[in-house]
Amino acid sequence: METHARSVQLTELTADVSITARPFFERHGSTVEAEQHPVSDGMPLTNYKMKKKLLDSAVCLSGQLACHTQDQAKTVRDHLPLHLALTRAEPGCRSFAVTATIDPLMWQVEERFEDAAACDTHQERVASSEWGQATSDIERRYLVITTVPEMVLSPGAVVSSAVPMTPSGITTSAASTVGAGASV
Structure with missing residues (x-):
């Protein structure tokens, strides 16, 4: 996915990821933008809005x-x-x-x-x-x-x-x- 994003000149990727997925995304260059607390089927969840910059100066x-x-x-x-x-x-x-x-x-x-x-x-x-x-x-x-x-x-x-x-x-x-x- 990242290779395709770079090929179409995207500057960043964002994802909403679970608590268990967060370390994986951090190891691959993403940073936490926000902790989120959505509710799904009446159950409160915790996840993270993550962002990875693809281009920088x-x-x-x-x-x-x-x-x-x-x-x-x-x-x-x-x-x-x-x-x-x-x-x-x-x-x-x-x-x-x-x-x-x-x-x-x-x-x-x-x-x-x-x-x-x-x-x-x-x-x-x-x-x-x-x-x-x-x-x-x-x-x-x-x-x-x-x-x-x-x-x-x-x-x-x-x-x-x-x-x-x-x-x-x-x-x-x-x-x-x-x-x-x-x-x-």
């Missing part, structure tokens, strides 16, 4: 972590394993990679979160984390891209918004691009 971050000294590079090496593990365990983190480059003072950063809320939650956690404190003086050269799935628009259209970020996570400017054939 992913947030991708791409860039570099640029150290200026060997001490900064050592700080990254020392704190990175825990930072990777904590970030990858966050709800809404689809992928997270920080990899060394040929330059021993530079790391390539690639992040993908399922939506802006998950990315914001990540940024809040990082700001107060051991990683955030230890690496606060290391330069970040990031570009944040928010994508809207093309199925929401006309076929072949892709909309994205690119926002450069400073080390504090504050955006400095924004630019949007629209792919060919878009009708926004």
Whole structure:
């Protein structure tokens, strides 16, 4: 059913499910919208209105972590394993990679979160984390891209918004691009 719903460009699926079916639906990405108490043949029941989003706006971050000294590079090496593990365990983190480059003072950063809320939650956690404190003086050269799935628009259209970020996570400017054939 989900495959068909995606093929006809539906953005969500909803279902009224029983107490026993609720865990199954949650394991497959549905969330509870409301607890309901219908009456059937004079018998009160409890069920749940569940919803599964089929399309969302992913947030991708791409860039570099640029150290200026060997001490900064050592700080990254020392704190990175825990930072990777904590970030990858966050709800809404689809992928997270920080990899060394040929330059021993530079790391390539690639992040993908399922939506802006998950990315914001990540940024809040990082700001107060051991990683955030230890690496606060290391330069970040990031570009944040928010994508809207093309199925929401006309076929072949892709909309994205690119926002450069400073080390504090504050955006400095924004630019949007629209792919060919878009009708926004």
